[in-house]
Amino acid sequence: TWSPDDRSQIRECVEYAILEAGYRHIDTAYLYGCEDQVGEAVRNAIATGKVTREELFITTKVWPTFHKRMEDGLDLSLKASGLDYFDLVLVHWPIPVKCDSEDGKPFWPTNEDGYIARDTSSNHITMYQQLEKCLENGKAKAIGVSNYSIPKLESLLKECKYVPAVNQCELHPLLPRRDLCDFSTSKGIVMTSYFPFGGDGAPILKNEAIAEIAEKYSVSSSTILLSYHVNLGVSVVPKSFKPHRIKLNGKIVYLQKEDLKKLIDIGKEKPHRFNNINYDVDLEFGKEDW
Numbered sequence: 251t252w253s254p255d256d257r258s259q260i261r262e263c264v265e266y267a268i269l270e271a272g273y274r275h276i277d278t279a280y281l282y283g284c285e286d287q288v289g290e291a292v293r294n295a296i297a298t299g300k301v302t303r304e305e306l307f308i309t310t311k312v313w314p315t316f317h318k319r320m321e322d323g324l325d326l327s328l329k330a331s332g333l334d335y336f337d338l339v340l341v342h343w344p345i346p347v348k349c350d351s352e353d354g355k356p357f358w359p360t361n362e363d364g365y366i367a368r369d370t371s372s373n374h375i376t377m378y379q380q381l382e383k384c385l386e387n388g389k390a391k392a393i394g395v396s397n398y399s400i401p402k403l404e405s406l407l408k409e410c411k412y413v414p415a416v417n418q419c420e421l422h423p424l425l426p427r428r429d430l431c432d433f434s435t436s437k438g439i440v441m442t443s444y445f446p447f448g449g450d451g452a453p454i455l456k457n458e459a460i461a462e463i464a465e466k467y468s469v470s471s472s473t474i475l476l477s478y479h480v481n482l483g484v485s486v487v488p489k490s491f492k493p494h495r496i497k498l499n500g501k502i503v504y505l506q507k508e509d510l511k512k513l514i515d516i517g518k519e520k521p522h523r524f525n526n527i528n529y530d531v532d533l534e535f536g537k538e539d540w
């Protein structure tokens with residue numbers, strides 16, 4: 251449910267996804283400013299009698315400006331959505347961001363050097379530990395992380411009481427991060443892919459190697475990009491505002507091993523990340539210590 255600009259259609263799209271396209275997992279975040287619409291769509295969908303709250307899986311994320319008061323951040327999400335609980339709550343980014351306000355805004359304050367203003371008095375472990383309390387008090391049915399690298403997971407796993415259920419990261423054939431996926435899976439952490447099409451404007455759909463594989467299976471490149479994850483045991487959260495694409499994005503095909511390998515190989519040597527946030531830290535693929 252992330253949209254960089256117009257957010258007016260989100261309630262309608264979420265209702266359509268649930269009622270007409272069979273979606274059960276909806277991914278949102280405090281950052282996205284649309285938890286009110288997600289909550290309304292959930293209530294409307296339940297009111298039709300076609301789906302129950304228990305059948306739906308609603309994820310939200312707490313923004314790192316709430317690094318000292320993650321539960322307050324989650325309370326704002328619960329209030330905005332009108333939901334009694336979230337099925338999954340994630341630490342949105344492992345990097346605490348400076349904040350003086352109640353509402354966690356601005357989300358991306360910058361220093362004079364133009365980089366995002368980090369707050370080093372908290373860290374990726376202390377933020378997660380506050381969500382452990384939200385698991386224990388029932389505000390979250392499961393908790394996890396987002397944008398955590400292997401070093402960040404390693405240090406978190408040494409200190410946490412509950413293993414994160416999920417690590418949601420940018421993943422696609424141009425950024426396969428198989429080391430991160432294998433590490434997470436070996437620890438019982440489910441990987442979720444965001445930006446399956448490369449984000450706004452879906453730049454990865456222009457990739458010729460992917461188009462070739464799509465032709466072989468007589469499906470669209472978008473179906474190949476989503477099937478890539480499901481075939482690897484990774485869950486995936488595509489976004490579309492267009493009803494026919496919302497339906498199309500529910501389609502998954504079995505991929506032959508040789509095609510999965512071809513897809514992984516696309517970004518193996520020179521991985522490309524589309525989500526570049528202006529932190530003064532090294533986002534070096536797979537090796538980052540931030």
Ligand SMILES: NC(=O)C1=CN([C@@H]2O[C@H](COP(=O)(O)OP(=O)(O)OC[C@H]3O[C@@H](n4cnc5c(N)ncnc54)[C@H](OP(=O)(O)O)[C@@H]3O)[C@@H](O)[C@H]2O)C=CC1
Nearest residue numbers: 251252444445446447448449450451452472488489490491
């Ligand atoms: N944890 C995190 O830090 C992050 C999480 N996310 C989550 O991941 C979700 C997905 O990422 P998002 O940024 O939305 O980017 P996506 O990679 O899902 O791409 C969205 C773009 O693809 C287009 N599109 C969607 N389906 C198709 C299709 N079948 N054929 C052609 N074009 C298509 C959409 O256009 P149109 O709408 O016009 O169809 C839109 O321009 C977000 O909505 C959010 O929930 C995203 C970023 C970071």
Ligand SMILES: O=C1Nc2ccccc2C1=O
Nearest residue numbers: 252279281342525526527
């Ligand atoms: O969830 C997110 N969606 C985004 C889109 C652009 C940049 C950062 C983000 C997020 O952290």
